[in-house]
Amino acid sequence: MAHGYNGKILHVDLTDGKFRVEEPGEAFYRKYMGGSAMAMYYLLKEMPPGVDPLGPDNVLVLALSVLTGAAISGQSRMTAAAKSPLTGAIGDSQGGGFFPAELKFAGFDAIVIKGVSEKPVYLWINEGQYELRDASHLWGKITGDAEAIIKEELGDDKIEVLQVGPAGENGVRFAGIFSMSNRANGRTGMGAVMGSKNLKAVAVRGKQRPSVADKAGLVKLAKWGAANLDDSDIAGIAKYGTAETTGSNQTSGTLPSYNYNSGVFDQWEALDGTTMYDTVLRGAAEGKQDREGRDTCYACTVRCKRVVELTEGTYKVDPHYGGPEYETTSTFGNYCAIDDLPAICKAHELCNKYGMDSISCGATIAWAFEAFNAGILTLDDTEGLDLTWGNAESMVKLTEKIAKRDGFGDLLAEGSERAAKKIGRGTEAFLITCKGQEAPAHMPRVKRSLAIIYATNPFGADHQSHEHDPAIEDDLEYYTERMAVLGFTEAQEPRSLSAEKIRFTAASQRMYGAMDSLNLCQFVFGPAWQLYGPADMVTLVRTVTGWEDVSFDELQKVGERRLNMMRAFNAREGLDRKDDVLPEKLFKPLKGGVSDGWKLDRAEVESALDKYFEFCGWDVSTGNPTRVKLEELDLGWVADQLGL
């Protein structure tokens, strides 16, 4: 008997409005587990190579895992995957909230969406029933308004709504998909794909909770997490948010500033999570921010999400749209040398209202700032916007112009790489993109394993695809038991790209791939500082599914399967090692702070890539999966697709 999942996948073709319900067997769920690996299965099976990412032949998959909806912290997350309009390669993003659990309770484990609707529609799934409804009246609405209208017309305030905002409708290449108007499947432009299909939203409601194999075991594991949260390393994230890392990153010289030219920003304290807690969280003035200024995902006791409310001053911010993470305070803040926290909160609110990835949006603006400060972009180019470092007013205006594809914003809505190609004049030197996706706020010149991941990751620069270097450098002593499960016991030198560091990079990438296939939060589960460790992840899978013989190695294989399918997808699109390149900027020295002068060495990076591909079992010259590796992962059908 299957536990943890519904056994039903909903397929919808928006071109003819037809539905199909597929009921894969247990072997399918055991092999792919859900989320990202399951999404890759459908993308490879159902999408031919070479399709237009914004055309009808792209396939958008929304996928949950065998764990989604179980009553424990860190499980209510969902994968959105399709061919990316930002990178032209595989697109993949993860998001949390209440929608993922509610979709499970509505009766489905995934939705596979094809075609394009003639007119705007939304998909309504209620207790296993489904229909497409007219969304003409919702088109052009910001997320908060569209969400409210859908809930009102369906007559249930407990409905969860996943949607694109106007940015997704407008084809902004880094538009995301949002639920609760503040939880984002942000990266790789999945919102632009959904918008191109004229699919405004997916609304879900249900009470069909899948069975759990060992209810008492699940309760025990959940209670352990709740009891140990305050003594764990994520206690700070829980209370002060991810921006609590601002100060430590500044001190360590890894706070990307001035568009990645420096690892320090003198005004960092204005953006720190501690400052946010004291000043901008809802209820801060009355000391009630713990109750009113934090939010959570389904069944999660961590409550790390921020809720910002500003009712006075230049920038008013509506708490409905949540509050910024560290990535957002960085891209709109230190990337642009802006220390105006209310302005950053406003830019974040605009991203959530219009539906844009705040990493790519802020980083694209930072690219424009650098080009302006270098004297290449002029006021004529920017339609009078002064992009001098630190100009918060221009940053906020530009954010809205991007969402609306208005004037200069229309160019930036293409992402920084396309914008640089169009502008030329040497602005390519200011890019911080890998495969066309803007780099998040973790610096490969300091944490060197990021150089490997940023270069090779199939969906572009990403910080949530492996465990960062500290866990196998100075911090290893704090996490010996957990890291031993992954097979690592010897600390490596800071900033090394040793063979052991690269083996760690590949191994932890598999674990993160497993977590993105099990749709687990990477603050709650992980290999080092997270609330739960690798052994707990195995226990959770056994407890929920009843697969008593599941091992950590089997879960690692799921992560490896996911990564190999992604690389295979890209190989079908003609990508290979020549596309695994880092921005030129990373080979130039950082300026200021403890990381002054630090840079990557080209020969060392290439040698590290050789070793990484060897550890992955791939062809070192192309970086692509081999038939031997794919068959080892029971993916012979993928090798057939590649003609291997």
Place this chain on the structure above:
Amino acid sequence: MEIHLQLYSILREKLPFDAKGRTVLQLDEGATLADLLNELDIKRRVVISVNGVLESDKSHQLRDGDAVKIFQSVSGG
């Protein structure tokens, strides 16, 4: 000797709420960062700056008037 201490994030809760993580501590001459962490009962992974400069060596000897900032931190986000 006097150490001007600033604690961030969850570490602030080592001090009374109104202190907002800021205090002046009296330590014995020759005290090290390890001594300071013991005094504060901080056992988890932290990042420390002394007078604005990263200091990873826990045996680093503090001096009268030093400004020490301590961050509890994780490496993700």
